[in-house]
Amino acid sequence: MKQQSGFTLIKVMLMSTMASVVVIGALKETVIQERLTGNFQKDMNARLLAEKGIFTAANNLQKIVSDNSSFSVDDLVNQHGLHVGNGEIGDDTVYKARLSKSAEGLLEITSLGQRYYGDANQQLVARFELKPADIKSPFQHAVTGCKGVNLSGSGVVDSYDSSKGPYSETNRDSSGHVNTVIGDSSVTITGNSPIKGDVKASGVIYLKGSSPIIGDVHSNTGVEISGGGGTSYRVEGNVYSGGFFTHRGGEVKGYVRAVGNVEMKWGSKIINANNDPYDIMYGGTGNFPASYHAQESVQLDDGTTRQNVSYSDAYFRKTPEIEPVKVYDPSSPDYDPAKPNKECDPFELPLNMPDVMEQNPERDQDFAVGATQTYMFTPKIGRLMTSQVGIKKAVALDSKKAEIYLFDNLSQSHGISDTTEERVFGMKNFKVYSDGKMTITGGDVIFLVDGDFVLDGNAKLTIKSGSSLTVFTTGKVILGASGQVITEKEGMTSSGIPSLNFFSSYSGRDGFQVKGASDMYATIYAPLTQVKLSGSGQLYGTVRGSIIDSSGGSGVHFDSALKDVNFGSGGGSDEKSQLIFKGWFFEPAKPLPDLETDEGETSNSDSGSTDD
Incomplete structure (x- = not known):
């Protein structure tokens, strides 16, 4: 027999070793x-x-x-x-x-x-x-009468911008709008009271006398233009009526849209200056003089073109789509009498006034400045400057801390560095009479008057340049025939507060009366009472009341800068502040500060889910 050399065993061992190396390498790769x-x-x-x-x-x-x-x-x-x-x-x-x-x-x-x-x-x-x-101030119009507006006499309603200079030195524009906001509240304009802006009403708009509207007319109920003369254009814009339209005289420069019945008399005319395809559209019946027809040739539905198409023709009998004037309806099912009308009262003043007056430091004490007396208020103190011997002296006052909700977004300039709260003066009734004089200076002054505010006789109230006066009152405001309110610089102070402001929660009749012949710059906010502007004095600013009555030569010159006033807790738009994503990137990781070391910072914990 041959002797075995054992080479096969060696080959097997070599192959096993190689296989082991391959397996170990594969395992190592797998581990990696x-x-x-x-x-x-x-x-x-x-x-x-x-x-x-x-x-x-x-x-x-x-x-x-x-x-x-x-x-x-x-x-x-x-x-x-x-x-x-x-x-x-x-x-x-x-x-x-x-x-x-x-x-x-x-x-x-x-x-x-x-x-x-x-x-x-x-x-x-x-x-x-x-x-x-986008903060939307409630001061968007010259005149807002929640339940109605009556303008008579010869007062002009127009607009200017105090941030560009005083009324006498700036351009006027046609944004002196007049509107109502509740139910079937009407606007009546008589005499020769030009309105350089739009007129909007939930109720009927009556244009009487010769008063022209340098803007559009928009009503939910109806528009009636009287036959009075004195001017060619009665409406220089368009007419929109959610109900009827009655035109007795004068010209409408634009076009007419009415959902209901239309009646035009001899002497009335629709110019349609921009050549809209329809001079007039109406959904009800039409009553026109026989010769009243389209100003231009019209193209009918069948493609043919006709001249002199009568307003009675089916071409014009089409119900127009008209966006209604926004109103507040107290008869609606969701009406809650405990909650104020946000359209008329966006600041919810009657609801908040009790909290405001709770902070009145002298709500049981009357304040009066009388004959020969001169009194001065700064945000810190009020003191008598001059007085004749034997005349009862007005008391000295120190301002007190308060938190007034309308100043949530505004910082009162009071010169006191250790507080961000408001400084206020309180009193029950306020009166400056005879030839008494009062001066506001040194910043923004706030009055809390739990009663009436009266400026009567030959009294004079002067607001120095750079200063302002804001009055919260639960009673009547009466600015008498001979009283004067002088604002050395109309418009906003550096703190963003208008130079003179009245906020009244009074709900009785004739709660705000301006009788003087002198001009005045002010924002008037009295949503529950009638505001009466009489005499020949001009109001620069804005006015909001339950009913606005303006007579004589009283005019309202809207300060469009008031659209940006940021009084807090009311009046804001539906739009919210937003965070807009601008981009992202990764960076090398590094520790962020621990919560315990971030003194004064707020941490927010969250344990919600993620796709991690």
Whole structure:
């Protein structure tokens, strides 16, 4: 027999060794791949947690700025600077989002996401622009009569902008609008009272006498134009009526739209200056003189063109689509008498006035400045400057701290650095009479009058340039025939407050009376009472009341700068402040400050779900 050499065994051992090397190499590669996959998963989890921090912080901040339109980027950083939370897959998943302000003024949210107790870290930075809410002041019109407006005499209603200079030195425009907002409230314009703006009413609009409207006329109920002469154009814009239209004389420069019946008399005319296809459209019956027809040739529905188409023709008998004037209906099913009418009273003044007067420091004491007396108010003190011997002296007053809700978005200039609260003077009744004089100077002065405010006789109230007076009153306001109110600089002070403001919650008759022959700059806000403007004095500013009666030569010159006044807690638009996403980027992870070390900052915890 042959002797065995054992070479096969060696070959098997060599092949086994090679196979082992291959297997070990494959195992090592698998381990490396598994570790890479694990690390990628950790990083992905950390990245998703960083994203969750951004989403959570942004959602919380969006709600905050929606609820408080006055918040700035600095307010968000200082009051809501840190947001922390966890993911759902374990206690080792954490995010921490920190707020800061970029050099460009953008809001930056830096979010650190962590997995496995810090083994995996990802940091994401997102930038947002804070777009403030479009604050809409309730002072949008020259004249707002919640239940009606009656303008007679020769007073002009027009508009100017005090931020560009006084009325006498600036251009007037046609935004001196007149409107009503409740139920079937009507507007009656008689005499020669030109309205350089639109007239809107929930009820009937009566244009009597020779008063022209340099704008549109818009009514939910009907429009009646009398046969009075004195001017060619009775309406220089268009006429929109949700009901009837009666035209007895004069010209409408634009076109007419009426949902109901239409009647035109001899002497009336529709010019249709812009050549709209329809001089007039109406949904009811039409009563016209036989010769009344379209000013231009018209193209009928069948494509043919005709000349002299009568207003009685079917071409014009089409119900127009007219957007109604916004009104408040107290007969609606959801009406709650305990809640004020937001259309007429956007500041909810009667609801809030008890809280305001609770802060009246002298609500049981009358205040009076009489003959030969001169009195001065600053935001800090009120003191008598001069007085004859033997005349009862007006008492000295010190202002007191208060929080007035209408100043939520405005900072009163009172020169006191240790408080952000308002400083107010309180009294039961206020009266300056005979030849008494009162001066407002040194900043923004606030009166709380739990009674009547009267300026009578030859009394004079002077508001110095750069200062303002705001009066909250529960009683009547009477500015007598010989009384004078002088504002050295009309418009807003540097703090954004109009130079003279009246806020009245009085609900009786004739609660606001302006009788003087002198001019006055003021915002008048008296939604529950009648405002009577008589005499020849001109009102620069705006007026809002239950019913507005203007007679004689009284005119209203709307200050369009008042559209930007930011009195708080009412009057805002439906639009909210928004955070607008501007972009994002990842950066090397670095620790963010712990909650315990961020003294004075607010943290927000969240443990909601995420796709981590």
